[in-house]
Amino acid sequence: MRRWLTGGERFFLARIPADLTAPSLLPGWTRAHVVAHLVGSCEALGNLLHWARTGVETPMYASVEVRAADIERRAALPAAELTAAATTGSERLLAAVDAMPAGAWDATVRTIQGRPVPASEVLWMRSRETWIHAVDLAAGAGFGDLPAELTDALLTEIAARNDANDQCPGVTLAPSDRDRTWEFGPGDRQAVRGTAGELCGWMLGRPSTVDGPVLPRWL
Numbered sequence: 754m755r756r757w758l759t760g761g762e763r764f765f766l767a768r769i770p771a772d773l774t775a776p777s778l779l780p781g782w783t784r785a786h787v788v789a790h791l792v793g794s795c796e797a798l799g800n801l802l803h804w805a806r807t808g809v810e811t812p813m814y815a816s817v818e819v820r821a822a823d824i825e826r827r828a829a830l831p832a833a834e835l836t837a838a839a840t841t842g843s844e845r846l847l848a849a850v851d852a853m854p855a856g857a858w859d860a861t862v863r864t865i866q867g868r869p870v871p872a873s874e875v876l877w878m879r880s881r882e883t884w885i886h887a888v889d890l891a892a893g894a895g896f897g898d899l900p901a902e903l904t905d906a907l908l909t910e911i912a913a914r915n916d917a918n919d920q921c922p923g924v925t926l927a928p929s930d931r932d933r934t935w936e937f938g939p940g941d942r943q944a945v946r947g948t949a950g951e952l953c954g955w956m957l958g959r960p961s962t963v964d965g966p967v968l969p970r971w972l
Contacts, residue, residue, distance in 0.1 A: 757880040765884070765886060772784070791882065792842045793820065799845065801813060802857075805872030812863070820865070860872045896951065896954040907953050908928075921969050923941055924943055927946050930949055955968075
């Protein structure tokens with residue numbers, strides 16, 4: 754997991770383009786919004802590590818409204834300043850990970866949705882954010898560039914979430930570059946094909962050429 758974490762930080766930072774005003778893959782967000790979100794995520798996840806390390810309850814964000822306002826504020830910064838903030842935030846978060854006592858990783862903290870998780874979940878939360886949002890920058894990266902094992906972990910996580918949703922159609926994911934399938938949803942399942950990276954992007958709701966049914970929002 755630590756390999757995915759540090760690799761994701763490098764992958765995202767290396768793909769921040771000079772022009773942050775162009776649209777991202779996320780509706781209504783520019784590239785600057787994506788970078789601003791990742792900057793805020795560093796602080797939010799750092800709060801969870803502080804909570805786990807000290808026992809002092811420290812929520813990720815003061816509120817969802819404050820989170821949204823901070824993203825807008827940071828997205829308006831000059832590109833060079835925002836990019837520097839992303840680098841600094843990444844360094845601080847990795848330092849906080851290094852400073853965690855071994856026993857603190859088992860402490861229970863809560864996500865922004867209120868879901869209780871062990872502090873160790875922070876490593877996965879940040880890893881998937883950096884790799885996915887590097888693609889969302891629409892600056893040359895694709896889901897096929899993600900590590901194969903991380904892509905498989907994302908497919909497994911999203912398939913499990915969809916399987917627990919009564920409104921989700923039945924699907925069998927059949928990646929052309931894997932020796933396995935993923936299944937979720939009730940009843941007769943429709944086979945959906947593509948590479949694992951293409952299927953991952955489709956499952957995440959990103960623009961895709963994959964021919965499949967409409968899925969619930971993943972988060």
